[in-house]
Amino acid sequence: MLFNSLHFVYFFIVVTTLYFIIPHKLRWFLLLIASCYFYMAFLPIYILILGFTIVIDYFAGIYIELSSGKKRKLFLICSLVANIGVLCIFKYYNFLNDNLSLLLNDLGYVNHIPNLSILLPIGLSFHTFQAMSYTIEVYRGNQKAERNFGIYSLYVMFYPQLVAGPIERPQNILHQFYEKHKFSYDNVTNGLKLMTWGFFKKIVISDRLADLVNQAYSDPHRYQGFPLILSTIFFAFQIYCDFSGYSDIAIGAARVMGFDLMRNFNKPYSAKSIVEFWQRWHISLSTWFRDYLYIPLGGSRVKMSRRYLNLLITFLISGLWHGANWTYIVWGGLNGVYQIIDISTKKFRGKIESIVSSGLKPAYSILCQLVTFLLICTTWVFFRARSVQDGWYIVSHFITSVHGTTALYLSAKNMMDILFALIALFILFGVEYLQKNLSLVDFINRKSPVIRWGFYYGLVLIIFLLGKFEGNQQFIYFQF
């Protein structure tokens, strides 16, 4: 079920209403059934995969808690193998087999192992990571093993964040399923406000930009120069609005029922360095990799060369987490290299900043933001391109002759989409600039009632007037 569908609107109204009507002791059951329905709306059979990992991790959690020494570790390994095994079969098997075939072909052999004709279960990487964080936290002693099978299942399947996060930690969310959430005016209105902001980002900006991006990226070899730059910048905004929009809707939907999910984005394009960007982008995944991969590898407490290697490994795996394609691996690798350059030049950049006179500091700050944004855009090329070859073509043709292809890209048909998206982007970044360190809802809540009502009134009108409602507009991160 897509958040931006009428189906979801009906589902949300029914589930939320029932949630506040029925007794507290039955609520987890309602949410579990609703979450199963939500997931099965995509492809019902894949609920069995979820069921498999849920059963394994549920018992693994209990046995980890009850045992000690090597046994404890063994149960953790069992859980991790089961989760990663599911990922490998459904997400990476064909990719690995294809690459094996290529390798064997080069060596003069034929690979007789067949590919699997299976569809990737929606949101697989998200819920397996959430499940893994549970067993790891139980192993580390930070979380008690959950004895109620239904509640544990709900921890993995809670519908707002089931298919595209935020990837929650058990310490933050599990106890909330036991808390009695009364109908709270503030929670409901704040949740709905956040959802509205998310719909605005998705329907007005992301979906408007999608066609423009697809036009160039589906066959980039027809374009040169400016259209490739423009479509890449559009993609940077598209993916931000698509994914952060999804997160806002997810966090808002949970907030309505009284649940607090972690913040997933914090104005990432205002970052002044690549390191800062990753502290602001997809926070739940970045912190997952930090806590469960980067730090166990030694993190930053090791010598510099090892630290760089840890960073590179973390980002390469993060790339692979996104998808079974070399494009994602290149994307991850590029981000890792940028991080290393960022860290290794930090002192030097600090010196420059100290030399810059106070009057020029804002300009220097903007320059840093711009450079960071442009560097991130070069990584998005590989994230969006269909192949590494396409990605390389795009990057290597950014600065070429603009003759001819610009007019083709900026056709009259596209101009309306561009105009509407630009208006919406102006609103988005204007609000993000003004809200400073506050969340959007807190920022607006501090304004007078007239401004508050005016803002949300305007937002809803803009969604209806400028939003894109035609076609089945998927969320980009659903495929992961």
Add this chain to the structure above:
Amino acid sequence: MKKFFIKAILFSLLIIVSLVAIVMLVSPLVRAHNDYVAATIDKENRLHSLPSPKIIFVGGSNLAFGINSNTISKKFNYPVVNMSLHGGLGLSYMLNEALDGVKKSDIVLLSTEYYLDKPELKLLTQLMDANPNAKKYITLKPEELIPFYISDLQRCITSSVKVIGKQFSDNIYIRNGFTVEGDLVSHLNKKNVPLVPPRLREIDYTDDLQLMNTFIETAESKGATVYYLFPTYQQSTFTLNKKAVNDFATLFHKKLKCPILNTPDTFVYNDSLYFNSEYHLNKQGREIRTQKLIEILGKNILTK
């Protein structure tokens, strides 16, 4: 809870009233009476007023831009009506509209583009604004209703922007850009617009073939004859999509219940003969295609 419901109802009412007000205030200012889609009024009038036997062209813009109905009419001494306008109106609309005027002994020449697809809701709202009669040819699924009303609302906004834009542009998409037979001629003396050959998407034609076969059966039960023609297609786009086009042709030869008069390459011409789309012929291309079409019709159906 009470406070929430009161505020929620107030807010919803405010939004609904505002949206209705926008439609009521802006809509009359941007009426599509002289738009491209308003040409359906003239085409429908001609379809219903012409005596039979007559030739009826049904399809998308490949026919609107690319034939000279007057020449065909004079050549075979048959009255001609070119009902075609825009592929985005959807196959269902095109066929329903034409079927309403099909009579005994009529010859229906069907020529669709390769991208047969769902109708563009925005275009349908524009059409219904311009030609209220069109409603009877449009069937919307229940799940399309809300997107349709939103599209109608958005039409007010996009049309307002376009109204401003039109003052600075040289628009060919206008009702009076058509001949009495229904051919678009407003583009004939314009310069070609450069084109990037688009790649054809994979489309499942099952529903479209079913629609066309139902149309053929109904038209034939009225005593008319239906023929299919592959559309004109720009050379470079044809080369790029050759496999998809050939698959389309094989499927249509197998499943379509009416004679097909040409092959996909019959009306494929050099890129220089196309105006602003891979389907839209310019003045020279239009004449070349018309002569070829006359040759095909003369050989297969009509005597000169």
